[in-house]
Amino acid sequence: MSSKQVLRKVKIEGGYLDFNAAHFITYGGKCERLHGHNYCVMVEIEGELGEDKLVFDFTVLKRITKDICRTLNHRFLLPLHNTHLELIPTSREWEIRFRDKRYIFPRADVVELPIDNSSAERLAEYICHELSTILSREYDISRLHTIMVGVSEAPTQMAYYQRSLLG
Numbered sequence: 001m002s003s004k005q006v007l008r009k010v011k012i013e014g015g016y017l018d019f020n021a022a023h024f025i026t027y028g029g030k031c032e033r034l035h036g037h038n039y040c041v042m043v044e045i046e047g048e049l050g051e052d053k054l055v056f057d058f059t060v061l062k063r064i065t066k067d068i069c070r071t072l073n074h075r076f077l078l079p080l081h082n083t084h085l086e087l088i089p090t091s092r093e094w095e096i097r098f099r100d101k102r103y104i105f106p107r108a109d110v111v112e113l114p115i116d117n118s119s120a121e122r123l124a125e126y127i128c129h130e131l132s133t134i135l136s137r138e139y140d141i142s143r144l145h146t147i148m149v150g151v152s153e154a155p156t157q158m159a160y161y162q163r164s165l166l167g
């Protein structure tokens with residue numbers, strides 16, 4: 001076979017790569033009503049074949065992605081850096097204010113995310129960063145070029161985030 005560099009892609013999607021969560025986003029000067037989605041996650045990795053003729057093991061990729069989904073499942077997705085919201089933490093609760101609206105959530109029901117809005121775009125970016133961190137810490141990713149995460153709120157709407165894994 002030719003020794004030319006060939007870029008291949010692996011993708012995981014479906015199965016238990018999902019999480020059910022509550023959220024609202026702020027946009028256009030407004031704050032949505034609290035609602036939930038059955039979010040689905042997909043991951044694509046581009047890279048070169050390794051010795052075992054795999055780009056990256058599906059089984060491992062699914063396990064890590066499922067673990068990340070589990071941290072978001074059955075939680076309120078709190079965007080810690082949303083400047084349109086006033087966030088007031090107490091030892092047991094998170095109080096969230098937007099103008100005259102006020103929510104109080106038990107801390108145990110909240111996942112605190114280092115993002116500025118819980119849009120599908122930012123959730124895809126967050127999951128992609130978490131995944132990349134774990135992959136680069138625990139696996140040889142020298143043959144991998146890019147990683148992309150997609151997050152869908154519903155079958156009709158999905159957002160993607162892609163980043164390089166090189167260097």
Ligand SMILES: Nc1nc2c(c(=O)[nH]1)N=C([C@H](O)[C@H](O)COP(=O)(O)OP(=O)(O)OP(=O)(O)O)CN2
Pocket residue numbers: 024025032118119120121153154157159
């Ligand atoms: N690019 C994006 N646009 C929107 C996002 C997003 O994350 N990225 N999110 C929302 C809202 O959070 C909302 O959850 C979705 O709103 P919408 O599709 O209008 O409403 P439904 O889920 O109820 O869907 P129906 O098709 O109306 O049943 C908005 N935009």
